[in-house]
Amino acid sequence: MVRAGLACRLTRVTSQRMPRDQRRAQLLSAAREVFVSQGYHSAAMDEIADRAGVSKPVLYQHFPGKLDLYVALLDDSSDVVIDAVRAALASTHDNKQRVAATMRAFYSYVANAEGAFRLVFESDLTNEPLVKERLDRVTTQCAALIAEVIEEDTQLPSIQSHLLAVSLVGMGQVSARFWLNSPGDIGQDEAAALVAGLAWRGIRGYPRADDTPTK
DSSP: OHHHHHHHHHHHHHHHHSOHHHHHHHHHHHHHHHHHHHHHHHOOHHHHHHHHTSOHHHHHHHOSSHHHHHHHHHHHHHHHHHHHHHHHHHTOSOHHHHHHHHHHHHHHHHHOTTOTHHHHHSOSOTTSHHHHHHHHHHHHHHHHHHHHHHHHHHOOOHHHHHHHHHHHHHHHHHHHHHHHHSSSOOOHHHHHHHHHHHHHHHHTTSOOTTOOOOO
16 A cells, blocks of 8 residues: 555656646547547546546646547647648649649548547537537648649639639548448558549649640
8 A cells, every 4th residue: 555655646746747748748649549439528537537647637737628628639630631731742743643642641641540530520529619610620721732732733713723622632531431431451552542543533634734735
């Protein structure tokens, strides 16, 4: 009992000394596990604190309530997929390869073992304005990044470029989720390549504005 009590005190001291950013990351990691497995409504702050190995007061020092914690987690999870799409588009100037890289970004995000995509694409709290705002941000920012490339290369009007971009985002994230949950044996790379091929066959119908027609 003495050793157990000493261990608890040492744990509390160690917990108090953890840098704030590191503690926040630890809490978000624990929250991700609970929210992904149980959804927002069934998740409990007690369980999240236990999973993180901290007391509830420590958890509430960083996040005043469950919604605040969920929104912070959505922000972090959304940034991951948006940054992945940005990196994919910047990885090459070859548009066929850009399409392929973008589709791989969606498939990699969905296939991630942490399952964060379920928070972003399958949230059970879409009627909450703060949550809906975060979920919409993924589509709008990914589409804005893609639309910028389409408009620059094709000189299509902004509204048309944006519509095409939203369609590509939808194709990527919906097909990736279907692939993950389907009973087939298509590998991740093969699935992403198949969808990229379909997307490229469509988008290449809008030629680059600087292409010189061949006679």
